Amino acid sequence: MTDLDLADTTPATRYITSLGAAVKSNDRALAALRTWRPSNAVNVDIIRITSRADDDQWIAWALAGKLFARWHTGRASIRYGTPATGLGHGLRNLGARGSRGPNNPGAVRLLDRLLAAGNDTALADVLDAIGRELRTLDYPPQWATIVDEISAWRNTDTRKDIQITWARQFSTYQPNPAANAAES
DSSP: OOOOOTTOOOHHHHHHHHHHHHHHTTOTHHHHHHHOOTTSOOOHHHHHHTTTSOTTTHHHHHHHHHHHHHHHTTOSSOOOOBTTOOHHHHHHTOSSTTSOGGGOHHHHHHHHHHHHOOSHHHHHHHHHHHHHHHTTOSSOBOHHHHHHHHHHHHSTTTHHHHHHHHHHHHHSOOOOHHHHHHHO
16 A cells, blocks of 8 residues: 555654655655764754654654665655564565565564664664565565654653564564455
8 A cells, every 4th residue: 555544643644645745845854864874963954854753753763764765765666664564564464475574584684773773873774674674575564663663662661562573573474465355
């Protein structure tokens, strides 16, 4: 599915919608997001594109925006992601038919790195690697869900919960809603 639920007015959804507008307008902030790392100097374009986030959110928004910008580079259309799918689902879809997810050693390594990331810089590094692989998918995970997941990861009280969620998403078969809609 390429559209967001317009009734969903969460901050994460509004942010992803603004990233979609940035893609349409060739906003230079997308190039800044693709290469941004939390340890870098402050970048005015990153601050501008995440300006609706509060002080605790903006790094999570920038990290999710990094994945969004990387996936959309060179694509003709904007995709807001498959509904109700997160980063673990995206990793599960990596690989060729018959060797996806838990049967794909590369995807398993990426999940292991994601679960082991202990700080924002380590998370940015693994998200770069994940972003390169997610580009191979026609249907990305839902970007607004990823914003919420990264926000949960950054909160030390909910980090373990989101790590478990990612592992469950990766390990549990979920039919692809886009493929099911095409078959109907």
